Every structure is written in structure tokens, then in C-alpha cells.
Amino acid sequence: MPIRAYAATAAKGDLKPFEFEPGPLAPGQVEIAVSHCGICHSDLSMLDNDWGMSAYPFVPGHEVTGTVKAVGAGVTTRKPGDRVGLGWFSKSCMTCRPCMSGDHNLCATAEQTIVGRHGGFADTIRASAEWVTPLPAGLDPATAGPLFCGGITAFNPFVQCDVRPTHRVGIVGIGGLGHMAVQFANKWGCEVTAFSSSAGKSDEAKKLGAHHVVNSRDDAAMAKLAGTLDFILVTANVTLNWPAFIAALAPKGRLHFVGAVLEPVPVAVFPMIMGQKSLSGSPLGSPVTTADLLAFCARHKIGPVTETFPMSKVNEALAHLRAGKARYRIVLANDLSA
């Protein structure tokens, strides 16, 4: 049976109904009946071919929730009927050093769900079993999709950077990733300072779990924070006053990026040495960390704040995101199979 999907035939084009034959299910693969699919800003970047690696027809979508329909030869860990999710990666080599170390998200040849293959704005999607993660009881497929890309990207640093509940944590940017990071930091047990330049987001950030909100474009407010934060997570992708953020780090503090800021960050070495500070980045998260994220969200009853569009209104949903109006993540509900 063909897979029914929404595809663009050219960069920046509207999405239109599109069908393709997936061929036989390969060994190791899992076929998922898509229930919902989140929209991530990187779907727009790929649609627009911003990164020069898009192929058309292009089916976006890499924040999938759904139910396993079928499994290929050799798949023993998933079975038809399982509630699952799928994110940015759809296959890792399973043999390289990062894969063998549990860092499948650092696999240099990992297959990406919407790069050179069709994504989750569809009724069906396939992926290699290692990246198809069970959805725990307590998580709703209608809202959990964004955990599989935006969520894991914001959560992984807490694990990778050894953030501790005694730490004073800053979250920079209260958007798709940041609004989840604030919740994670709060439930992680930390004292949370949200940084936003949108005055309107202060109350929302506090509702999400921020203990303090600071306008990162207010130099005086930034100066007051000098030496006070153990960990600052940057989810924004615009250039901010990085020296002020580095100054805000406590001794041994770390400034960590998950937002792909385009302009290089000019790092003065002397303050890094004197305060034993660091600057780092991380991409997404491993399958194990994804499973831990899902369990953490289910236990604490947290997750993305979503707006839902039927998949048939995908172009309206994309326009809503493009206009910067998403509060905070958009999820498409599959009505193709209706």
C-alpha cells in the first residue's frame, strides 16, 4: 500500500498531497502508523533548503507519535500495537565508536528522518528499531511528539553536562525548546532563571517553573548576575551578549548551546581560565536519554505546550510557525487516514 503524505515539490513551496510506495519493510525496521507529528523549526529550514541538503519532493516531519503497524526481520524489541515516537534520527550504524558507547546521536553516518527520505507528515513512517522509542503510559500521543526533537535537545544537556539539583541554572530563550527546558530544570530540582527579551513571556516563564526572569538585553540586570549561575543553557539561535553570559557563570560554570547560533561566539580566554569556565554544545540525545526524558516527563506531568492543527491544514500550520506565532510547539493530527 502506498504511503500518503504531504510534500513540497520545490524549496519554499506549499505542501500538497503526495503518495509513494515504500517497498518491502527492511530487516531491522519498524513501520509506524502516524497518529501525530510535531512541527519543528528545522522542518522549515529543510523545506526552504536553508542547509543545501534537501531533496524534493520533500516530506517534512520528525516529531512523530503513533503505533507500530509492523516490524521487519530481526526486530525483537518492538511489536505491532506498541505506542511509540520517532525523532530527528531514523537509523544509526550501531557499530562505530559513538554508537558502541551509547552515543547513537553522535554517529557520523546516522540517517536523519527528513534528510534523503520522507518524514512524518504522512499516515505512515518507517525507521530503524533503535530510534523508535516506546511512549510510556501517561504521555499523550497528541502532545508528546515535540519531545522527540525539541524536547530531547533541551533535556540531553542536563544529562550530558552533569547538571545537579543543587545548581543554579539559566535558560536562554523561552520558545519551542526553552519553554520545555524551564520545566526540565525546575523538576530537575534546580533554581531556574529564565532569560528572555520578550517582556510578555515573563509570566509564562514563571508559570512553567522559572524562579526568576531576566531580560538578557538589559545590561544592568545581566551585570547583577555576575558569578551566580552554574549552568546556562542557550536555546536561542540569535547573537546575544555572550561575554555577559560568561560573566554570569559561577566558578566552574558552563555555557551550553543547543541553539545553532550562526555568528561565531568570541570567547575571551582569560575569564575562562580564571573562573575555570567552559562553553559547549550538544545535539539531540541518545535513544536511552530519550527514554529517560519520556519517563521524566510522565513522572512529573510536564511536556510541551502545544497547538494542534489537522494535518490537512499543514500549510496554515507552517505559516503560523513562520510568523513566529507558535506557543510553543505545533502538532499536526493525522487526518489522512480518517
Add this chain to the structure above:
Amino acid sequence: MPIRAYAATAAKGDLKPFEFEPGPLAPGQVEIAVSHCGICHSDLSMLDNDWGMSAYPFVPGHEVTGTVKAVGAGVTTRKPGDRVGLGWFSKSCMTCRPCMSGDHNLCATAEQTIVGRHGGFADTIRASAEWVTPLPAGLDPATAGPLFCGGITAFNPFVQCDVRPTHRVGIVGIGGLGHMAVQFANKWGCEVTAFSSSAGKSDEAKKLGAHHVVNSRDDAAMAKLAGTLDFILVTANVTLNWPAFIAALAPKGRLHFVGAVLEPVPVAVFPMIMGQKSLSGSPLGSPVTTADLLAFCARHKIGPVTETFPMSKVNEALAHLRAGKARYRIVLANDLSA
């Protein structure tokens, strides 16, 4: 009794014999009969008032070895006759968060041996007991001095950055710090790549324990290293091809600075994210890490390669260092008391 020393009366001036009355020994202090004192490049920077914080008459010297002569009230951990050493710091507050965490080298109000007080180019020096570290059997006071500033600066990152014996480590700059860092990395159990732009240092680096030597100004050689090093320690203080060093890091790799590179390092965020890489710095080391360094050097029979001058020839020794001729650290032998 007055302390006899060598002091400059103005920035960049020659050092001349100088005496001063130290007054009564304060509670918590230890008085050391100086046997030897290393010369560090920061002695020159302070002599020249490069950092705008020098006071004259200025007595340099913060890589002291010697023997305890007397202890002040309340000192229970050192006693007359103990063989000891003293480095960059001469007192920490012992009450702030870093001090209370064992990070006395990050104490914001720590007293520095040659800042606002007289250093170790003298027959006698005093310091607070916490920074007067016993010299283990097996270490020679005639050569151990440089461990207390250059040595601990190069050793501390191995402890702070969780460098493991399975790591592939790069040491950038084979000078005063780097020639010790190569030895530390080798005895730490690591595979060691030394980076130098001086062709003549290749054989020496290998003799010190480097398994490979790479010219960091050779772009083709640098490109070949892409993704291969877990930890790169920068002991140089000049601008190098930092993007090539970041590219040389393996996934999860770290580029760590102890050399106070003056120009900001332009950090492209995307490669940091994709490879989960980090950049960091650290200053000197704590008293406990200093003790561990000394034990490590004694056990492995490693340490600085030194040239010795009598203290009375201090101006010749400083000129030798200024000319970039030191191989690799200069030690002054106290002949004031002779």
C-alpha cells in the same frame, strides 16, 4: 631579622639587593628558608607591570622550595624542618564557597605571592599554611620549584577535566608548561600528540613522552587529525588555528586553555553542537591537587627540565628567559645566605 631579597624599583628595571623587615610572624603563617626559586614568565609580566598591578620595590618569585623555619600561632600541619614548596597563591580566605569546596585556587580574594607582597627571590618567604605544600621524598628542591606554578597549571586540567588513561591527548606548545604536560599525559597513560611549530622540538617532545608530534601550522597535517583527539591542552599563549583544533576533537572532545591567549577565540557554535564538544580553561590548582601532582611526579620520576642560575645572577637569568632561550624552566639557587 630583615629578609634579604632581589627587587626592582621600577617597571622593567634590573633587580638589585633589597632588604625589608617582615614584622612578626602572623597567626596561620609559615616562614620558609628559601632553597630555590623558579622563574616563571609571569614574573617577567609582573616585573614589567604588564598587568597594571605591580608595586615597587618588586620582589619576583613564586616557585619556591625550601625548609620551614618557623610557624605562626595556630599552624598545626607544618613544622620547622619540613621540606616544602610555595606557588602562585600565598593565602586563601578559607571561608568562601570555592574554598569550602576544595577549590582554593578559585577563591576570589586569594592572596597572590607576588601581588602586593614580596616573592621568593629572597632568602626567606612567608605564606599561609594552606598554600605551603610538603615536598615528598624523591623530589629535589633544586628542580621541583617549577611544579608549584607551571607544573600545577599543566597538571590540574588532567584532574579537573576528567582526562582518562584511554584518552588521546594533544599538548599544544612545548615550552615551560607544555614540556611538563607531555610528561604528565604520558604517565597518565594517554596516547600523546605534541603540537609545536618549532621543528627542533620534535625529538625533545618524543623524549619527554609524546607518541606523535605535529606542526600546528601545517594545515594538511592538522586536517588529517580531524575527529581524533579526546582532550587538547593549550599551553601556548599565541593565536593558532583554533577551528582546526576544534575539528581535531573527537566527539565529546574538549579544547582546554591554560595559556592566556590574548585574542578572543572565535567559536563556531554548530561544530560544538554536532560533536558535543567543549572549550574551557583553568587556573593553577588547589592545594590538594598540588599535593597529588608532587606525589605523581615523585612516583613517576618526572618533572621540569631545568637550568640553574645562582640567585645573585638573577638579571642574567631573566635576560635568558626574556630571550626565549630557557629550556625549559629556570631555577635560581639561593646564594644570599651563603
